[in-house]
Amino acid sequence: MATHERGVWRLFPTQILINLAIAFLWMFLHDTWSTLSFFSGYMIGLIVLFALRKFFQRSFYFIKIIAIVKLFLVFIQELISSSILVIRQVTAPRLKIKPGVFTLETKLEGEWEVTLLALLLSLTPGSIVLQVAEDGKSYQVHAMDIPESRDVVIKAKDKFEKAIMEVTR
Structure with a gap:
């Protein structure tokens, strides 16, 4: 397997876990534990990760x-x-x-x-x-x-x- 194939996929779990953590944190900070609250937290997480994409070695996972x-x-x-x-x-x-x-x-x-x-x-x-x-x-x-x-x-x-x-x- 070529190195560019392994490198891209290795980064995804980290970015996804950070995004899910932001979504759950957002949901827990609100009094309502709902799907809408989780989804809005997930969107906030996407925006945060997109803003911080320069600090990751590979590309932004949502683009992939x-x-x-x-x-x-x-x-x-x-x-x-x-x-x-x-x-x-x-x-x-x-x-x-x-x-x-x-x-x-x-x-x-x-x-x-x-x-x-x-x-x-x-x-x-x-x-x-x-x-x-x-x-x-x-x-x-x-x-x-x-x-x-x-x-x-x-x-x-x-x-x-x-x-x-x-x-x-």
């Missing part, structure tokens, strides 16, 4: 959480668009597909990033990652319809790479 949500939304978007493409191809009166295998290059580094991209590409309909190169810089991908599916997979790979790098770096 937003990046994770963004990666999930990108995956859902690609899942829906590729599902529509596969449905269109399968329900056509005549099946005119040309399945094949092609090589897909990546700029991701580290086992975690490479594996996540391979899984996300395999989960989108119409393609599956057959093999990852030893150096982790390329994939062998099987596509249901080479001319059309290949372009969709390449566009999806670019979106996934950008979102994965926001999460891990």
